[in-house]
Every structure is written in C-alpha cells, then in structure tokens.
Amino acid sequence: GAGVSQSPSNKVTEKGKDVELRCDPISGHTALYWYRQSLGQGLEFLIYFQGNSAPDKSGLPSDRFSAERTGGSVSTLTIQRTQQEDSAVYLCASSLVAGAGVAETQYFGPGTRLLVL
C-alpha cells in the first residue's frame, strides 16, 4: 500500500516568508509525528498528533512553528517568518497508535528539504 507522502520534496524560500509543508500519513494510522534533521545534526522531535487529542507541541523550537491535522489525517506544518536556521529536512512519520508506554513502528515519509536564503 501507499506509504507516508510529503510535499513539496524541496522548497527554497526567502528569509521572512511563510512556508507550509504537507504530510499524508498511511491510511488508518492515528499517530503522526513531525521531526527535523538539520545539516550535520541528528533528528529532533517537533510535534506529535494522536487521533483527536490535543497535539504534543513540546518539541517546537519557537512560536513561529505550528502544525495542524485536519480530520485526523493530513497534517500541515507551518513556519512563519522563516529564518536561515530553519533550513533542514522536515520529516513526517506515522504509526498505528501511540501514547505513553506504547511501542509502535513508525513509518517515515521522504521528507521536505527546506532551504531559507
């Protein structure tokens, strides 16, 4: 079946502009995660959605970052007033379920490579 898809695959923007990144999780997966991988850095957690519960935003680096998930499926990560340090690969992952103490395999999308000039 179809895996996790993300769009766009690449995005170049100017400093100060807003960008929207999209993630389509695997159908039926209730948990959706956004991660970021900066050049030369490891992966870091940004935000997590589980079903219709309020998202865990604890990993968002600043209030310029926000995300929503409509209808429990597609998610959009928005970065306002982009800065050069926002340049990174933004990865989305989904899993069947999630929660404290729950272990599930996460399936990753191909990522969106964002470059802020």
Added chain:
Amino acid sequence: KNEVEQSPQNLTAQEGEFITINCSYSVGISALHWLQQHPGGGIVSLFMLSSGKKKHGRLIATINIQEKHSSLHITASHPRDSAVYICAVGGSQGNLIFGKGTKLSVKP
C-alpha cells in the same frame, strides 16, 4: 549528556566483515528502534525491540534493559549496507528520541 549515545560515529569496513554499532540510553523507554537512512535521506525502520534479540536476514539487534544498551550487528557486510544507522528510543508520548547516527561505509 545526550539521552541516546551511539558509537562509533563513523565506521569503515571491508566487504564481508562483521559490524557492530552500539547504543546506550539514559531514559526509561517503551522500546528501542534501529533505523537506516540511505543517501538521499529516506528512513526505514529496521527493528523495534524491548527485550532480547531480533534477527532479520543479515541484521541482528540485541538489547539489555538492565544495562540500557543495545547493539546492531551486520553479518557478511556488503557495500549496499552503506548508510547511516540511527538508534532511537520511545519518548514519553510515543515520539522518538534519536542518537546522532553511525555513518557506515562498506568498501568492496
């Protein structure tokens, strides 16, 4: 101190060699994951384990919960195994906390 530590950071091997990558963690976990990231960036989940040992083809993953340590082994390594291998542990809400990765290069 990072919550998830991997070693080595870089590893070069000759085709056919037995490879071991180590991961230590300092937080309580629901499970430990081994991921593979190829050049081009795609990430694939190799293993998820919370105890004992798992095997898939030439890959073996072990975990010692008491020692908070896991190892990923590759037997009869091949150039196509060249990738970044990432250890990750399940966080408090199911999100993953990642190690910095081990870059493996297998030479023919």
